[in-house]
Amino acid sequence: MTKKDFFRVIIKLFGLYSLILSIFYFIPSNIPFIYNDFDLSTIIWFLGILSFLILIYSFLIKNVDSVINTLKLDKGFDDDKIEFGNFDSYKILKLSFILIGAFLIIDFLPEFLQYLFLAFKKDASPNGLNYVDTVNFGNTIDYFNWGISGINIILGYLILTNYNGLAKWMNKNTNNQ
Numbered sequence: 676m677t678k679k680d681f682f683r684v685i686i687k688l689f690g691l692y693s694l695i696l697s698i699f700y701f702i703p704s705n706i707p708f709i710y711n712d713f714d715l716s717t718i719i720w721f722l723g724i725l726s727f728l729i730l731i732y733s734f735l736i737k738n739v740d741s742v743i744n745t746l747k748l749d750k751g752f753d754d755d756k757i758e759f760g761n762f763d764s765y766k767i768l769k770l771s772f773i774l775i776g777a778f779l780i781i782d783f784l785p786e787f788l789q790y791l792f793l794a795f796k797k798d799a800s801p802n803g804l805n806y807v808d809t810v811n812f813g814n815t816i817d818y819f820n821w822g823i824s825g826i827n828i829i830l831g832y833l834i835l836t837n838y839n840g841l842a843k844w845m846n847k848n849t850n851n852q
Contacts, residue, residue: 676762676767677755677756678749678757679749680764681757681767682739682743682748682749683743684767684768685771686735686743687735687739687845688768688845690732690736691736691775693731693732693735694732695775695779697728697732699823699827699830701728702725703819703823704820704823705721706819709721764846765842768841768842768845768846769838769839769842771842772835772838772842773838775831776830776831776832776833776834776835776838777831777835778831779827779828779830779831780828780831780835783827783828783831784824784828786820786821787821787824787825787828790818790821791821793817
């Protein structure tokens with residue numbers, strides 16, 4: 676594998692991971708702010724940030740060679756090849772998807788368990804939920820974030836269980852360039 680191919684795969688996977696985090700975390704967690712403050716400037720600000728994120732991620736995924744050339748990532752090495760032993764681009768993609776799925780689960784599992792504990796505490800508390808009310812649990816934002824963290828855990832699980840097919844799909848797209 677050449678250095679340029681390696682950096683191509685790494686940048687595409689970073690763009691894909693960032694896109695997944697934006698779609699399943701940034702956008703849903705900011706929708707309640709738009710709902711609470713339904714103002715034209717808030718909506719324009721949110722759509723501007725969303726357009727900027729989509730532009731960055733599409734640039735990272737589609738124009739990888741220009742990013743590599745601009746940052747000169749393939750310069751300064753002794754030779755043009757990177758030796759991974761038996762690792763080819765397909766195996767690196769498989770490893771990368773395993774890491775992305777694991778990071779999604781590791782990042783959102785504590786938040787999901789915290790919301791699960793607080794919901795249990797709210798239902799099981801016999802005396803008016805004094806503790807739970809002080810942490811402001813029970814409104815739609817908390818349930819919404821609980822759902823978002825659950826969706827991210829499910830997405831991480833799906834990536835972990837289907838990493839082979841995803842790696843084949845991404846490798847096919849990488850080889851077409």
